[in-house]
Amino acid sequence: MHINDLDTPALLIDLNVMERNVRKMAAYAREHALRLRPHTKTHKSPELGKFQVANGAVGLTVAKVSEAEVMLASESPDLLIAYPLFGAAKMTRLTGVAAKSNVTVSVDSVETARPIAEAALAAGVKIGVLAEVDAGLHRVGVQPELFVDLLRGLAGLEGIELRGVAFYPGHIKGPDTDGLTRLSALISGLIAEARRAGFELPVVSGGSTPTMWHSHQIEGMNEMRPGTYIFNDRNTVISGACTMADCAATILATVVSTSVPGQFVIDGGSKTFSSDRAAADGFGVFLDTPEALFEKMNEEHGYVKHAAHTRKVGDRVRILPNHVCVAVNLHERIYGVRGDRVETVFEVTGRGKLQ
Ligand SMILES: Cc1ncc(COP(=O)(O)O)c(C=O)c1O
Known part of the structure; x- marks a missing residue:
């Protein structure tokens, strides 16, 4: 046609450009030994999620449990729900997803983690959590000075597995060397503090599209989650990315x-x-x-x-x-x-x- x-x-997508964006990002992640876990809120299409996984992504990110249900069709090796989940209906749907796929949820409090742990135990499924820290956006995320307390709280909950730390630097919207330096110091400092308290954090998951090409400058970060990069848009152009x-x-x-x-x-x-x-x-x-x-x-x-x-x-x-x-x-x-x-x-x- x-x-x-x-x-x-x-809504049109130029396939040549989209494919190039996906492959370029995968090459960057590979070059810097970063795991790529794209956020699928940008395309909301399992077929495109599948394309990202076939081209270097280790898994996919979603914002909502209903998006996770949809993204099961992408056959991603695992899913990260990077948004606080709360309520009985969400727990039923979450354990349903966990029965079909490896799933991890970002949490910033024991209040949100406990029902997940209880639901996982009751359903006999395994659910991972990442301890989310506020890296400066001031949206969600435990405040950095309470990070180790959160780790202790999460480690005490039977039913979930603490897999690492998550952060989202949405406050860095363009070339901002100071912002990146502060972010790097914060994240590497928190990893060191966690280690001193006896916690190893295998997953250090962060990143955004405006900061995508600077991900390797965040010391300790080993997983990146850009979403918009698959298509890019006017805001991405304005950000300089x-x-x-x-x-x-x-x-x-x-x-x-x-x-x-x-x-x-x-x-x-x-x-x-x-x-x-x-x-x-x-x-x-x-x-x-x-x-x-x-x-x-x-x-x-x-x-x-x-x-x-x-x-x-x-x-x-x-x-x-x-x-x-x-x-x-x-x-x-x-x-x-x-x-x-x-x-x-x-x-x-x-x-x-x-x-
Ligand atoms: C938690 C989280 N991770 C990753 C992303 C992806 O960032 P971007 O929209 O800059 O691609 C978002 C975007 O909202 C997000 O909220």
């Missing part, structure tokens, strides 16, 4: 109105792109006219200011989204394209899996 035969709006040529995802849209002078309107809005703003202006970049300003959105309409535009109703445009992960979650399928041909379709089975 030709791209022109697709109805719009549609990739160029426009490394961005695989675009939204194909149709011009549906040129009635207002100096403006055209496309058939996609916040339910197509999400309303995430980037550090730059607008909701995305038009590949052929980067000077056009994607200024405003309603749910199903995008307003584009472009004084000198020559667009006509029916014209097709391709737009690089600001934040691809949230855009993917809005689409039922991803069209994999090579040049102008649609080569394959990936079902976004994990979309809307929030529980």
Whole structure:
């Protein structure tokens, strides 16, 4: 099928770019003896998870237990749920996943770990945990001064296996040498402190897309979890971690109105792109006219200011989204394209899996 035969709006992935991103990251991880465990919240597709595993990933990361259920189809050797889980319904689903796959959960308190341990014991399954530390984002993670206390608490729980430490440096958004130096000192210091207290931490799992090429500079880290890197997006370009040529995802849209002078309107809005703003202006970049300003959105309409535009109703445009992960979650399928041909379709089975 030709791209022109697709109805719009549609999410396209340039397969050449996506495959190159996956292989380049695997090569980097290999070169630095880092285990690669990509976060699948970016593509939410077991088929793409399978592709990452076939190309160097040791396992996959998910945010939710419902995403873990979906990612079982990727046949990943194991899954990390990098999000605090709490509640009886979650425990039932978690032990269900653990019965089918090796699974590890990041926890930052004994309160969240204890029900996991109890559920694992009752179900007769093995569940690993990583002790999550707040590395500066101030989202989740035990405060560093309480890290060893958390390790002691986790080690005392029968039913779970303490496998290491997790952190997420989401506060480092661009080239930030000081931030990376502080992060490295924090992580290596915590590993040393844990060792003095008698804890070996086989897994030291961290990383993000903006910091991906600096992962080897974090002393002691042995596992990296970038997610966005598979497609990249405008935010990744702004972070300096990739160029426009490394961005695989675009939204194909149709011009549906040129009635207002100096403006055209496309058939996609916040339910197509999400309303995430980037550090730059607008909701995305038009590949052929980067000077056009994607200024405003309603749910199903995008307003584009472009004084000198020559667009006509029916014209097709391709737009690089600001934040691809949230855009993917809005689409039922991803069209994999090579040049102008649609080569394959990936079902976004994990979309809307929030529980
Ligand atoms: C815990 C965790 N690990 C890894 C990632 C992947 O980072 P990125 O989105 O920068 O690829 C995220 C992203 O939200 C995350 O929350």
